[in-house]
Amino acid sequence: MYQWDFAFLWSYRWLFLNGLGVTVGFTVAIVGFGLVAGLAAALAKLSAFAPLRWLAHAYIEVFRCTPVLVQLVWFYYALPIMSGIEISAITASILALSLYGGSFYAEIIRGGIVSIDPGQPEAAAALGMTPFQAMRRIILPQALKRMVPPLMNQSIIQFKNTSLVSVLAVPDLLYQGQIAAHDSYRPLEVYSAVAVAYFLLLFPLTIIVRQGEKKLSTSD
Amino acid sequence: MDTQSKIEIAGLRKQFGDLVVLKDINLSVDEGQVVALIGPSGSGKSTLLRCINLLVTPNGGQVRVGADSFAFGPGTKLPGTRALANFRAGTGMVFQHFNLFPHMTALGNVMEAPVTVRGKSKAAAREHALALLAKVGLADKVDEYPSRLSGGQKQRVAIARALAMEPDVMLFDEATSALDPELVGEVLGVMQKLASEGMTMVIVTHEIAFAREVADRVIFMRDGVVVEEGPARQVIDAPSEAATQAFLGHFHRGGAAQPVTGAAS
Ligand SMILES: Nc1ncnc2c1ncn2[C@@H]1O[C@H](COP(=O)(O)OP(=O)(O)OP(=O)(O)O)[C@@H](O)[C@H]1O
Ligand SMILES: [Mg+2]
Helix, strand or coil: CCCCCCHHHHHHHHHHHHHHHHHHHHHHHHHHHHHHHHHHHHHHHCCCCHHHHHHHHHHHHHHHCCCHHHHHHHHHHHHHHHHCCCCCHHHHHHHHHHHHHHHHHHHHHHHHHHCCCCHHHHHHHHCCCCHHHHHHHHHHHHHHHHHHHHHHHHHHHHHHHHHHHHHHCCCCHHHHHHHHHHHHCCHHHHHHHHHHHHHHHHHHHHHHHHHHHHHHHHHC | CCCCCCEEEEEEEEEECCEEEEEEEEEEECCCCEEEEECCCCCCHHHHHHHHCCCCCCCEEEEEECCEEEEECCCCCCCCHHHHHHHHHCEEEECCCCCCCCCCCHHHHHHHHHHHCCCCCHHHHHHHHHHHHHHCCCHHHCCCCHHHCCHHHHHHHHHHHHHCCCCCEEEEECCCCCCCHHHHHHHHHHHHHHHHCCCEEEEECCCHHHHHHHCCEEEEEECCEEEEEEEHHHHHHCCCCHHHHHHHCCECCCCCCCECCCCCC
8 A cells, every 4th residue: 555645745845836936937928928929810810911811820720730749849849950040948838838829819819809790890980990999999898808718718728738848848847846756756746746736726717717707798 | 073062972883792882873962951861771871871981982983071082993092091080080970780889888988089089188078978968868877888778878879979079970870770669759859959950961761751851852772873862852752753652652651651561671
């Protein structure tokens, strides 16, 4: 019978906290960059300028239809060979995960924008608003309300995806867990603790998202 | 072009793909005049109205409102977004389905364009908006969101929203068609008041009795052409064209006009 022993984990607390910090920092970075990429791609896909639409379409489909782990490895090993520019594991990870997330955000944002009744931009135009003013004052505020819950859900997935960067030896929570597991010969306790840590961070977030969804569905 | 008139449309053509919707429309509306556009579904009334404020870009012809004029057709450059926005700011439009901004209160709807488009101060815009909402009989609804207003109230907010830009002309596209019958009167009342104050108005309507009462001129359209036009009572009471007679025959004489064909609009 296996003797569980969690007490020793205490001596690795700084390692875990470090990893947690990297994980959270990565999440913030890839959600932020991903939203920027997603908004840009969504607006490009709605553009009247066809080449911009095709470009956005190609970006979105390429990143949605390849596994994120493959993208990560490709950005780290293949991109430097192709471009001749050395990039660090951290840069490759942020690039790949942001662009991956951005391709999903783009579809959420575009969907939110096109779900707005065409009478809205028409009324804005009739009042003398420019397309930019109509987007900022009339369309996006309405679309945002519908976009927030799916954007939050996608961001939770992004949070989980950060664990993949451990394959490039980026010292996130999972990577530090691997170190602790090797060091202590107690992978069972260590990986259980890692799983619990992810859960404790994500579970409250999912509750917030669900409550937000409920509030939105009753307010409309 | 006649420089006296407020609105001048000359040789206007519009087609969607292969479908020619407006064929050589000429129209002039004097300052303070009320013109009613009537005609069967699909005759191009809404398209013509949308060409007046360039929500729809014509394929040919000229459009002038006040001092701003644009020409369309081969060899002419399409107006830029700035020029278009400036032009539209001077014409108010009221839609069949209101198109109020649901994320803003009645007051917010009316204040929005003066603040965003004209750069008016919030305080000044608010004061003007409150006066306009009082004018359309909604002084007690200023803080309500559109979802809590009746159709008639929504349309009155939409009229106040358009008036807030102090337009030279007002365009109404079936402003009462989406309303329950008992709510039509309150909106027509506001429109009648505007007309009596001297607003230049072009009204697409199925309210034949209202057109007869309020409009100075009636224009009957069919298949993208003006079939008949003239003084309201003359066109409605004694139409000279067979097509106009047939169309008006679909409406009950006198009372609130309702199309008996039940044509979708
Ligand atoms: N954006 C568009 N794209 C393609 N066809 C259009 C478009 N807008 C209008 N049409 C077509 O143009 C014709 C005229 O439409 P319009 O809306 O001007 O008619 P209407 O006289 O206002 O009719 P109704 O009384 O039903 O409102 C119709 O056949 C319509 O299907
Ligand atoms: Mg119409």
